Amino acid sequence: MIRSIQGAVLALTSSLMLAAAPAASAASMQPQYPSKPIRLVVPFSAGSATDILARILGSKMAEGGSYQVIVDNRPGAGGTVGATGVAKAAPDGYTLILVSVGHAINATLYPKLGYDTVKDFAPVSLVASVPNVLVVNAASKYKSVRDVVAAAKATPGALNFDSAGSGSSTHLSGEMFKMQAGIDITHIPYKGTGEALTDVMAGRGDMMFAPTVSAMPFVRQGKLRALAVTTPKRASALPDIPTVAESGFPAYAFDSWFGVLAPAGTPREIVDALNAEIGKALSSPDVRERLAAQGAEPRRSSPQEFAAYIQAEIGKLAPVVRQSGVRAGE
Template identity: 50%
Template sequence: MSAAQTTNTYPNQAIRMVVPYPPGGPTDITARVVAAEMSKTIGQSVVIDNRPGASGMIGSEMVTKSTPDGYTLLANASIHVINPSVYPDMRFDAIKDFTPITQLAQVPLVLVVPANSPIKSVKDLVEYAKANPGKVNFGSAGSASAQHLAGESFKIAAGIQMQHIPYKGSAPALTDLAGGQLQLMFDSMPSATPMINSGKLRAIAVTTTARAKARPDLPTIAESGFPGFDISTWYAYWAPKGTPADIIEKLATSAAQALKNPEVIAKYEAMGAEPVGSTPAQFAAYVESEAKKWNDIVKKSGAKLD
């Protein structure tokens, strides 16, 4: 089949977008908003299929085994290129077994604590942790996630003790945090925002060097006594290796159009996510550079699997 014929006939059925985390987490939210808009422009439904587990690897591996015809895609976060630095025996190659489609968004992480916590600043957190060794637990969306590595990096930078508690996604971790089972969490802005807005959680600071556009009132960790502290996460779409280039281009174009829609932009901004919409070539280069960056962070932070 020629490229022109492929483009003209694709898609002629619903597209399955595998999200390797539970509903309600940041990967799910950012993917779902764009998928809904793509369904309008691409001519077929783009259906979210949540397949959580193993730090996103169960759903990701499923996609590698799918027919590369553009009907099974992966929506994942930066953990996609973090996992290889932490898991020595992965059953797939996070770069070689996928074709990058587009980066959806860049997102700062936000340090959150329960609403009734005595911790109201980064300084408070450091003092509390030093006064309560062995009693500070921080949650994450899973071992080796950006949330996990942010916590490990801060622990080392601040010289404090914190115990990492991994969850199968951000949503259940946030629930336990609001309930007081955890003392803090570095979470993606999109998933933490609803609980911050409802008053269940208190936002303390963001992990990027610049203040977040969505919450300019929040200080950065860098300006709170830790110069150079800079961690963010991102979300993207991939297809299985071997998916025809014209289909990849069509998907990327549709996603980019969705990311320019004022309603999508408004939803992303409300979540604290900044739309990107890169080309497949741009995203492929970004994936390569990010894999190296996160590998360096894993080594420097000393992060281990729990």
């Protein structure tokens, strides 16, 4: 009887080993991530600040040669076209998106989106901060933020500020300034940063809250005068220029941030691996130098920190969007 039991146990063990073998073999054949090119969607056109940062980051991440990062421009509807596509992509780590502060603005700006700003994405990491800078024509009589505020209060509605378009960070940073300074200045939307800055330099626009990446060359050439930056701390690219907070409005803080998202459901180990790669890229001296040349500052975070930050930004910017009265598509 003992022999028959032993024989049964051996037979059962053998059958279990044979059943487990294919699964183990299949698992061992799974390709190591990443095993093919990663697509990094930029929801804006080539040459935009988002595009420039994506190419700096992507080229560094792929520098080892084990995989490629392909930048894919999908502009349209304030970045929502690209975001919609990524929200619906397979959560396998091979489709990512580099979003800007506009991602948080759009949550309130658009009454209907093709995705949920929070639930449909897995935050990977913040990447960079690009301060906006309040600029005027180099020949302007305004030498400081206080000069602008005094003039605006003396003649309400007479001054104007240009932006890259309604609902953009260049628009909302101006609207936040209006709210906190208690002034009435007229918003003039353009179809891009370049056109808006051209009119400020020509004297047709009074001022603009422009991205440092776009304004710095003209400030250095003496075509624009920088009055203040929008971030809580001074920009390393413009260390002599005060913040709006330092200029009499301590509660003012507008940060044009950028960060990487993956589709919701992307495995945690892949998100963590991407976070580590982004952190490695941002810590390299050549990337930091290239970012600094664009007026950007590296800003890595954990996935959890980025998730909390997005939620906070949505809450902070929602009342600014509502009070401005801006509507999607204007």
